[in-house]
Amino acid sequence: MKKVIVIGSGFSGLAAATDLAEKGYDVTILEKNDSAGGRARVFKESGFTFDMGPSWYWMPDVFENYFGKFGRKPEDYYKLVRLNPSYSVILEGNETIKLPSNLEELGNLFESIETGSRENLYKFLDQAGYKYEVGIKKFVWKPSRSITEFLSLKLLYDVIRLDVFQSFHTHIRKFFRNEKILKLMEFPILFLGAIPQNTPAMYSLMNYAEIKLGTWYPMGGMHEIVKGMVSLAKEKGVKITFNQNVRKIEVLKDKAHRVITDTDTFDADVVIASADYHHVDSVLLDKTLQNYDQKYWDSRVMAPSSLLFYLGINKRIPKLEHHNLFFDEDFTLHAHEIYTEPEWPEKPLFYISAPSKTDPEVAPEGCENLFLLIPVAPGLEDNDEIRETYYNILMDRLEKYCGISIRDSVIFKRSYAHKDFSSDYNAFKGNAYGLANTLRQTALLKPSLKNKKVKNLYYTGQLTVPGPGVPPSLISGLVVASEVEKEFPIS
Ligand SMILES: Cc1cc2nc3c(=O)[nH]c(=O)nc-3n(C[C@H](O)[C@H](O)[C@H](O)COP(=O)(O)OP(=O)(O)OC[C@H]3O[C@@H](n4cnc5c(N)ncnc54)[C@H](O)[C@@H]3O)c2cc1C
Structure with a gap:
C-alpha cells in the first residue's frame, strides 16, 4: 500500500489525509503539537473553553460538501446555529449597528x-x-x-x-x-x-x-469542526501522531523517501506538507531543493499577524453580541500601519468574540468568555510590555463602550502574538493567516502546491492555493489529495 506522510494536522492536513485514506492510501499525520487543529486548537482553563484561532463559521456549503464526500453530514459531528444578529459593528462615537441575518431587514x-x-x-x-x-x-x-x-x-x-x-x-x-x-x-x-x-x-x-x-456557530466552539474531522479521519484509517516535530524531509534521487522527526523516522512514498510553507521549504529541505528562496519570501505580502487575548470574565457583559467589530478608529490609518509601514498600530481596530452569548458550555454560569483580536503587521517586535500596553488600550475602549468595569472582573487572562505563532506553528514572521490574497498572489501567482525538484513532495494549507481561512484550507487539502491520486495512483 502506498505510504503517505502528512506533516501537520490543521484543516488542510486533515482533509488531505482523510481523502487519501478513503481512496486506499496508508496515511500517517505527524503533528508537532500535542493536539490536532493547528491554528484552530482549543484550550480549557478555569471552566472556560477557548477557541485559539477561528471564530467565524462561514460558507456552510463547503463543510456540507466536505463531510458529504464521505457520506456524512456536519450534524453527525456538531450542531450548527445561525447567529442573529450576524454581528455588531461599533463605529465612531460608539454608534452600534447590528447586522440582521434576514436579508429584507438588512x-x-x-x-x-x-x-x-x-x-x-x-x-x-x-x-x-x-x-x-x-x-x-x-x-x-x-x-x-x-x-x-x-x-x-x-x-x-x-x-x-x-x-x-x-x-x-x-x-x-x-x-x-x-x-x-x-x-x-x-x-x-x-x-x-x-x-x-x-x-x-x-x-x-x-x-x-x-x-x-449566513454566519453560523458550531455549539461547543469552532474546535468541534476539528474534532469532527479527526473522528472522520480515524474512521477512514488515518493514523494521527502527536508530539512529532518534523526536522527533515530526506530526499533520494528526486524523491522524498523518509521524514525524520525529533524521535522517529517514517518511510514515505508521498509527502504532503501542511505546515507553514516557508518553514517546510527553508528548514525541512536542503537548500538546493527549496521551491523558493528567502528573497522570494521577503517580497511576499503576508496577511497580518494578530495580538490575541483570551479572557475569562466573572460576570455577563450585556452590551456585547457574539461577534463585535470595533471600527471606531481610523480604518485607513490602521491598514497603513499593517500593510505599508509595518508597525504597531497607534489606534488599533479590534474584534471581540463572546461565544458565551450563544453557548453556555464555553464559560461557567454567569460568566463571559471573551476572545480579543487586534490585526497587526507580521514581523513586529513582540514582548510582554507591548502586549500589556494594548491590553490597556482595548480595556479602556471596551469599558467605555460597555459602560461597566471589566478589568476587575477578569479571572483568567492569556495573551498570544507573533512569538507564539512562530513557536507553535513555525509561522514565517509570526503570521496568523498566511499570505494575503492580493491580485499578484492569487491562483498561479501563489506558492505552488508541488515542489519543482522533489517529484513526490506537495504543499497544502493557507500559504498555497486557494488561500487563507478555514474553508479554503480545507479545500486546499482536497485539491492536493486529488493531485497525489493523479500522479501517484494507488495501483
Ligand atoms: C487568530 C486567528 C483567527 C482566525 N479566524 C478565522 C475565522 O474566523 N474564520 C476562518 O475561516 N478562518 C480564520 N482563521 C484562519 C484559519 O484558522 C486558517 O486559515 C486555517 O486554520 C489554516 O489551516 P492550515 O491547515 O493551513 O494550517 P495550520 O492550522 O497552521 O496547520 C499546520 C499544522 O502544521 C503543524 N506543524 C508546523 N510545523 C511542523 C513540523 N515541523 N512538524 C510537524 N508539524 C508541524 C502545526 O503545528 C499545525 O498544526 C483565523 C486564523 C487565526 C490565527
Missing part, C-alpha cells in the same frame, strides 16, 4: 442609512452570488499549476465576469457612497489579509457568503 437597515442602497444591495449581491458560484465551485478547485487550466473560452468569460482586474475598493463604490455602509461591506475583505484597494473585486463573494449564506 435591506431596510441599508435604506435607512442611504437612500437607494436597498436596491443596490440586491444588485450587488446578484453579482456577488455569481462570483461565489464560479469562485467556490470552480476556481478554488484549480491546483493552479499551469495557465492551461484556465484556457477555455467559458473560463475566460468567467474570469472577466469575476472582476479579477478591478479592486474591491473601486467595485463597492459603484453601489454605495455612505461611509458606514462602505465599512460594513469592506469588513469581510479583511479576512483575506489584504486591504480593499489591493483585493480583486472577485472577493465580493465573501459578502455573498456572509450575507446570503
Whole structure:
C-alpha cells in the first residue's frame, strides 16, 4: 500500500489525509503539537473553553460538501446555529449597528442609512452570488499549476465576469457612497489579509457568503469542526501522531523517501506538507531543493499577524453580541500601519468574540468568555510590555463602550502574538493567516502546491492555493489529495 506522510494536522492536513485514506492510501499525520487543529486548537482553563484561532463559521456549503464526500453530514459531528444578529459593528462615537441575518431587514437597515442602497444591495449581491458560484465551485478547485487550466473560452468569460482586474475598493463604490455602509461591506475583505484597494473585486463573494449564506456557530466552539474531522479521519484509517516535530524531509534521487522527526523516522512514498510553507521549504529541505528562496519570501505580502487575548470574565457583559467589530478608529490609518509601514498600530481596530452569548458550555454560569483580536503587521517586535500596553488600550475602549468595569472582573487572562505563532506553528514572521490574497498572489501567482525538484513532495494549507481561512484550507487539502491520486495512483 502506498505510504503517505502528512506533516501537520490543521484543516488542510486533515482533509488531505482523510481523502487519501478513503481512496486506499496508508496515511500517517505527524503533528508537532500535542493536539490536532493547528491554528484552530482549543484550550480549557478555569471552566472556560477557548477557541485559539477561528471564530467565524462561514460558507456552510463547503463543510456540507466536505463531510458529504464521505457520506456524512456536519450534524453527525456538531450542531450548527445561525447567529442573529450576524454581528455588531461599533463605529465612531460608539454608534452600534447590528447586522440582521434576514436579508429584507438588512435591506431596510441599508435604506435607512442611504437612500437607494436597498436596491443596490440586491444588485450587488446578484453579482456577488455569481462570483461565489464560479469562485467556490470552480476556481478554488484549480491546483493552479499551469495557465492551461484556465484556457477555455467559458473560463475566460468567467474570469472577466469575476472582476479579477478591478479592486474591491473601486467595485463597492459603484453601489454605495455612505461611509458606514462602505465599512460594513469592506469588513469581510479583511479576512483575506489584504486591504480593499489591493483585493480583486472577485472577493465580493465573501459578502455573498456572509450575507446570503449566513454566519453560523458550531455549539461547543469552532474546535468541534476539528474534532469532527479527526473522528472522520480515524474512521477512514488515518493514523494521527502527536508530539512529532518534523526536522527533515530526506530526499533520494528526486524523491522524498523518509521524514525524520525529533524521535522517529517514517518511510514515505508521498509527502504532503501542511505546515507553514516557508518553514517546510527553508528548514525541512536542503537548500538546493527549496521551491523558493528567502528573497522570494521577503517580497511576499503576508496577511497580518494578530495580538490575541483570551479572557475569562466573572460576570455577563450585556452590551456585547457574539461577534463585535470595533471600527471606531481610523480604518485607513490602521491598514497603513499593517500593510505599508509595518508597525504597531497607534489606534488599533479590534474584534471581540463572546461565544458565551450563544453557548453556555464555553464559560461557567454567569460568566463571559471573551476572545480579543487586534490585526497587526507580521514581523513586529513582540514582548510582554507591548502586549500589556494594548491590553490597556482595548480595556479602556471596551469599558467605555460597555459602560461597566471589566478589568476587575477578569479571572483568567492569556495573551498570544507573533512569538507564539512562530513557536507553535513555525509561522514565517509570526503570521496568523498566511499570505494575503492580493491580485499578484492569487491562483498561479501563489506558492505552488508541488515542489519543482522533489517529484513526490506537495504543499497544502493557507500559504498555497486557494488561500487563507478555514474553508479554503480545507479545500486546499482536497485539491492536493486529488493531485497525489493523479500522479501517484494507488495501483
Ligand atoms: C487568530 C486567528 C483567527 C482566525 N479566524 C478565522 C475565522 O474566523 N474564520 C476562518 O475561516 N478562518 C480564520 N482563521 C484562519 C484559519 O484558522 C486558517 O486559515 C486555517 O486554520 C489554516 O489551516 P492550515 O491547515 O493551513 O494550517 P495550520 O492550522 O497552521 O496547520 C499546520 C499544522 O502544521 C503543524 N506543524 C508546523 N510545523 C511542523 C513540523 N515541523 N512538524 C510537524 N508539524 C508541524 C502545526 O503545528 C499545525 O498544526 C483565523 C486564523 C487565526 C490565527
